[in-house]
Amino acid sequence: MKSAKRFLAALMAVSALGILTSGCGGNAEAPASQAAPVSSQAESSQPASSEAPSSEAPKAEALTGGGSKIIYIITPSHSNPFFKTEAEAADAKAKELGYETKVVSHDDDPTKQSELFETAISDKAAAIICDNAGADATVAAVQKARDNNIPTFLIDREINESGIAISQIVANNYQGAKGAAEIFVEAMGEAGEYAELLGKESDTNAGVRSSAFHEVIDQYTDMKCVATQTANWEQTEAYSKMETILQSNPNIKGVVCGNDTMAMGASAAIKAAGLKDIAIIGVDGSDDVRDEIKAGTITATALQQAALISEMAVEQADKYLKEGSTGLDEKQLVDCIIITKENADKLSAFRYSE
Amino acid sequence: MKFNKNALMMTLLKSRTFIVLIILVVFFSFASPTFLTSKSLLLIAKHVALYGILGIGMTYVIITGGIDLSVGAVVGLSGMIAGGLINEGLQMFGYTLYFSVPMIALITIICGAAVGVVNGFLITRFNVAPFIATLGMMYVARGFAMLRSNGATFSNIVGKEALGNTGFELFGRDIWGIPVGAIILAVIAVGASVVLKKTPFGWHVFSIGGNERAAKLSGVKVNQVKLMVYLFSGACSAIVGIITASQLVASHPASGESWEMNAIAAAVLGGTSMAGGIGTIGGTIVGAFVIGVINDGMVMCGVSEFWQMVIKGLVIVLAVIIDQFQRNLQAKMALQARSKDAVVH
Numbered sequence: 079m080k081s082a083k084r085f086l087a088a089l090m091a092v093s094a095l096g097i098l099t100s101g102c103g104g105n106a107e108a109p110a111s112q113a114a115p116v117s118s119q120a121e122s123s124q125p126a127s128s129e130a131p132s133s134e135a136p137k138a139e140a141l142t143g144g145g146s147k148i149i150y151i152i153t154p155s156h157s158n159p160f161f162k163t164e165a166e167a168a169d170a171k172a173k174e175l176g177y178e179t180k181v182v183s184h185d186d187d188p189t190k191q192s193e194l195f196e197t198a199i200s201d202k203a204a205a206i207i208c209d210n211a212g213a214d215a216t217v218a219a220v221q222k223a224r225d226n227n228i229p230t231f232l233i234d235r236e237i238n239e240s241g242i243a244i245s246q247i248v249a250n251n252y253q254g255a256k257g258a259a260e261i262f263v264e265a266m267g268e269a270g271e272y273a274e275l276l277g278k279e280s281d282t283n284a285g286v287r288s289s290a291f292h293e294v295i296d297q298y299t300d301m302k303c304v305a306t307q308t309a310n311w312e313q314t315e316a317y318s319k320m321e322t323i324l325q326s327n328p329n330i331k332g333v334v335c336g337n338d339t340m341a342m343g344a345s346a347a348i349k350a351a352g353l354k355d356i357a358i359i360g361v362d363g364s365d366d367v368r369d370e371i372k373a374g375t376i377t378a379t380a381l382q383q384a385a386l387i388s389e390m391a392v393e394q395a396d397k398y399l400k401e402g403s404t405g406l407d408e409k410q411l412v413d414c415i416i417i418t419k420e421n422a423d424k425l426s427a428f429r430y431s432e
Numbered sequence: 433m434k435f436n437k438n439a440l441m442m443t444l445l446k447s448r449t450f451i452v453l454i455i456l457v458v459f460f461s462f463a464s465p466t467f468l469t470s471k472s473l474l475l476i477a478k479h480v481a482l483y484g485i486l487g488i489g490m491t492y493v494i495i496t497g498g499i500d501l502s503v504g505a506v507v508g509l510s511g512m513i514a515g516g517l518i519n520e521g522l523q524m525f526g527y528t529l530y531f532s533v534p535m536i537a538l539i540t541i542i543c544g545a546a547v548g549v550v551n552g553f554l555i556t557r558f559n560v561a562p563f564i565a566t567l568g569m570m571y572v573a574r575g576f577a578m579l580r581s582n583g584a585t586f587s588n589i590v591g592k593e594a595l596g597n598t599g600f601e602l603f604g605r606d607i608w609g610i611p612v613g614a615i616i617l618a619v620i621a622v623g624a625s626v627v628l629k630k631t632p633f634g635w636h637v638f639s640i641g642g643n644e645r646a647a648k649l650s651g652v653k654v655n656q657v658k659l660m661v662y663l664f665s666g667a668c669s670a671i672v673g674i675i676t677a678s679q680l681v682a683s684h685p686a687s688g689e690s691w692e693m694n695a696i697a698a699a700v701l702g703g704t705s706m707a708g709g710i711g712t713i714g715g716t717i718v719g720a721f722v723i724g725v726i727n728d729g730m731v732m733c734g735v736s737e738f739w740q741m742v743i744k745g746l747v748i749v750l751a752v753i754i755d756q757f758q759r760n761l762q763a764k765m766a767l768q769a770r771s772k773d774a775v776v777h
Contacts, residue, residue, distance in 0.1 A: 131606055157583035241672050276696075279738075308737050317680055318479050319731055325475050326466040326732040342587075347679045350604065366682070367588045 079282060108346055110343055132164065140402035141229040141244070144202030148178045149395065153209040154198070155185045158339075160362055160384055161209065163428040164234065168207050168388035173421040175396045177204065188215035195219040197225045205395040206279050207388070209234040216244065229398055231391040234292060234384070240408055245394050247410045249386050251283055251361070254380030254414025255290035258359040261378040262295070262416055265357035269300035270331035271356075273323050275316050275344060276308040279334035283334050286307075309340045316343025326349050332357035338364040338379055345375050363417055371422045379399050379416040387412050434457045445758040449701050449718045450752065456722065460729035467732055474611060481613035485672050486691060487698035487716045488624045489665030494699050496629075496661050497641045497708025498562035502668040505690025506544050510673030512577045514540045515586030515683030518597055530595040536676055536767035537603075543672020547573055553661035563666035570692075577685035578731055587682040588693060603678030613675045617717075620668070625713035640713060641708030697721055697744070701751045721731055722747065 118337040137374075149172045156162040165181050172179045180201070184191035191211040197204050200224065206223055210232055217239045220230045224242055240246075266272065274291065277284030295301050305323045309316035316335065320343060324330060333356065335341040343359030348356050360367055363381025370376040390412070393407035394404040415421075416429050424431055444451070486503050493500045517536045520772050521528040531539065547569060554565035602638040603612050627636035639647040672691075677683035698705065701722055702715030722728035723744060730740045730751045 157578055157584070159584055162583060279736075305731075305734055308736075310737075313680055313682065313684055314676060321475055321478075322728045322731040325472050326464055328466075342682065343680065346682070349681075350679065366585065369588070425458055 085206075087165065087397065088411065107255060129238045130253060141227050143204035143399055144228050146178070146204055147176070148180060148198075148203045150194070150198040150201070150206045150208075150393070151179055151204045152184055152191065152206060153181075154200075154211070155183050159364060160382070161223040162207060164384045164388045167385035167429075168233075171389045171392040171397075172207075174407050175392065177396075179363060182245035184211045185322065186211050188212045188219075191216065192219045192222075195223055199223060203228055206230045207273060207395065208232055210237060215240045227316050229395065231395050233387050233391045234382075236409070241410065243408060244398055245324065246408055247390050247394075247405055247412060248381035249384075249387060250411040250413050251286045251382070252290045253411075254382065254416070255287040255361055256294050257414065257416040258361060258378050258380045259291045259294035259334065259417060262291075262332060262357055262359045263286060263298055263301065264357075265377045266301060266332045268298045271302050271304045271327060271329050271333035272308075272334065273305040273320070273327065273330055274303055275319065275333065275335045275340045276306060277311045277340070279308050281311075281335060283309075287313040287336050295334070309335075311339055311345065313339045313346075314317050316340035317347045320344040320347035320350065324348070324353070330356065335360045338367040341376055341379065342366055342370070345370055349375065353416060361414075363415070363425060365425070365427060368417065368425045369423050371417060371419055374419070378418045381417050381425060381428065381430055382414055383412055386429070438761065438768075440721060442761060442765070444702075445572070445754060445761065448754055449703065451723060452503070452747065453718055453722050454727065456725045456729065460725065460732070462740060463537060464729065464732040467655060467729060471567035472728070473733070475604075476546070476721070476724045476728045477617070478615040479610035480555050480720045481617040482672050482676060483694035483698055483723065484617045484669050484717055484720035485620055485675075485694035487702070487720050488620055488713055489668030490692075490695040491635060491699045491702070491704050491711050491713060491716045492624070492628070492661045493562070493665050493697075494706060495641045495708060495711045496658055497636050497644065498555065498607050498658070498661070499566060500564065500662060500665045501550065501566040501692050502547060502569040502573055502671075502692035504688040504693075505570045505577065505667035506547050506666055507673040507676060507691055508548070509542045509573045509580075510540045510670035511687055512580040512586065512678035513543050514600070514674050515589045515677055516580055516632075518589045519586050520597075527554070532596055533591070533599045535600075536597065536600070540674055541667050541670045541705050544673065545667040547669075548663040548666020549659060551666065552662035554708050556655035556658050556663070574685070581685065582739075585682055585684045586677075589677065589681055589683060597649040600764055601678050601681050603675050603683070614674065616671060620671070621713055621717050624664075628713055633657065633660070635749065637693065638643060638709060641710070643709075656684050694723060698746050700729075700748060703751075705754065705755065718752075 151165050151168045153161045153165045156165060162222040169179050171179050182194050184194055188211045195206065206228060208216070208230060213236060216237045217367070219272055220237065220242045223230050231379045232243045234248055234249055236246050237243065270405045274286055274288065297340045304327045305320045307323065309319050316339070318331065324347065335344055335358065338360040341358050345358055348358070357377045358375070359377055361382070363379050367376055371378065394406065398404045453534060457468070466472055490500055490503065501775060514536055518533055521530040551566050551569050553559045555562050591600055591601055605612060607615065607764065628637065636647065636652045639650070639652055640654055644654060674686065676687055699711065699716045699719035701719030702712065702717070704711030704716060726744055726747070
């Protein structure tokens with residue numbers, strides 16, 4: 079009885095202590111532990127993506143496809159309009175070039191993606207177009223397709239291995255985020271406090287975009303980042319985190335967001351707080367953000383040309399199947415287009431028309 | 433003497449969540465200068481309202497010995513229903529009907545309650561375990577939310593003057609400086625608490641969780657009560673769906689994902705027993721505030737989200753451990769009291 083009570087008292091003390099110490103310990107350590115992966119990601123992935131290795135020496139023999147005229151288009155969930163556009167553009171292009179298509183989603187689950195690759199193999203697919211579910215987790219699946227004579231064309235995200243996929247066509251996140259950051263600095267008048275909403279910290283793109291933002295903004299010593307929080311690419315989370323940040327930092331004059339969904343959430347929070355003239359930037363180029371840019375509540379975004387990238391991938395697949403080579407480097411970067419009030423009209427469904 | 437000590441311990445144990453809440457508030461007041469201001473506290477109340485309301489429905493369900501995993505998905509679905517009715521109206525027989533905002537809120541709540549009724553039917557008529565039935569409905573509701581717009585977001589859901597459906601964004605705003613969400617939370621909390629404590633329906637909810645067979649034998653309409661409880665949980669979720677969509681002035685089909693976990697955590701932190709039969713609405717609200725203070729306080733201090741997850745997890749587990757101690761102590765005190773009686777007689 080007595081020992082139980084003593085244990086209980088100790089437990090309560092420890093729990094209270096635990097809350098307190100982990101609270102302040104985390105406070106001190108978090109910035110360091112947060113910064114480390116971000117910078118290492120930037121260093122490792124940046125040179126890799128900007129200086130694409132010179133053309134792969136043609137492999138002994140080209141892959142000829144599984145035998146059918148089916149192209150598999152594998153993307154993340156279509157609940158995100160970006161991926162929906164990606165899949166639809168690839169689908170339309172492939173049909174135009176005379177292929178049958180199967181459009182499926184891996185929901186960002188590497189296991190499901192691997193199963194879809196196996197289905198494609200047993201379906202004797204001619205080629206696979208894939209926006210993959212993980213830079214490392216996808217390598218084995220692409221290799222399996224290659225072993226079964228099926229060429230894979232990766233879009234939007236790279237994998238950590240070259241020489242397995244035929245093409246890896248990605249948007250230049252770094253250039254895009256830098257371009258948006260330049261507009262942001264201008265809108266802030268090169269001075270003032272701002273906050274940053276990060277994407278999912280386990281996602282490479284979150285780190286690349288953040289370091290690109292900072293490369294530009296940190297040159298201006300009068301610009302001060304007073305709060306950094308992750309909102310996991312989500313609108314609801316960005317909304318509530320932004321409200322809280324505004325509460326503890328009332329002098330904020332700008333917000334940089336890792337993607338457009340979070341920019342929408344931040345914008346809603348700023349409107350709800352009755353604030354005006356706050357610079358907000360995002361990355362993606364969604365139609366929702368375009369409308370806010372037109373209305374003047376969001377400053378700029380970087381359009382990743384999803385439709386264009388998908389079409390390039392399908393065209394290259396077609397060429398490769400016919401001629402045995404795409405004639406291009408495996409890694410290709412497609413520049414982002416910076417969308418501001420001036421050119422917002424030209425953007426629709428992740429497609430920029432001159 | 434010993435008895436008194438035990439009694440003191442009991443009081444401390446019973447108010448443990450409240451004590452943790454006070455410790456947290458004191459800690460964050462020192463850690464962040466802007467934490468202890470009326471504006472911050474109102475903001476926390478606004479954020480707490482979301483899982484607080486879900487937690488109230490969840491508390492009823494858990495007291496009957498069940499669980500409702502579908503609440504997060506119903507939040508997403510009801511947001512989509514409300515957003516769709518405002519932006520696109522209801523297409524029927526070649527006509528498009530537009531409703532006023534109060535009607536839309538009512539329709540949405542009825543739809544949420546309908547999901548709850550399906551849950552209740554699966555559990556009472558077909559004897560499906562609550563965990564499984566609501567897990568299934570979680571996927572169904574989420575799927576329908578996605579299907580409603582083919583996965584797209586309804587943005588800018590403010591309605592049109594000409595159609596008479598403006599004003600939806602009011603649910604996400606403030607009245608006299610107080611967030612509407614927090615007001616709704618307070619109203620539902622008071623109502624739910626009174627019903628649970630003072631009405632026969634509330635006693636039936638407890639009796640089912642305490643001993644379902646005994647409740648049935650003593651004439652409680654078990655199935656009917658359970659159905660009502662899941663209906664209430666569904667309606668609560670729909671209300672949260674309306675508030676979230678209104679705050680963002682947009683509804684996204686994936687919103688509310690994994691919010692059922694926050695609702696369960698709030699209930700458990702508040703002393704609701706997962707075994708059923710024990711729980712209070714007041715406790716759940718305090719539990720929801722503990723989660724809210726941890727979330728917002730850490731954001732104000734600039735702590736990484738990963739730490740928030742670790743700490744939230746630890747607090748929940750500790751709460752349950754202490755719960756077990758309380759139960760043991762209670763049993764011992766009862767035993768002591770009885771043996772004392774025996775000596776006297």
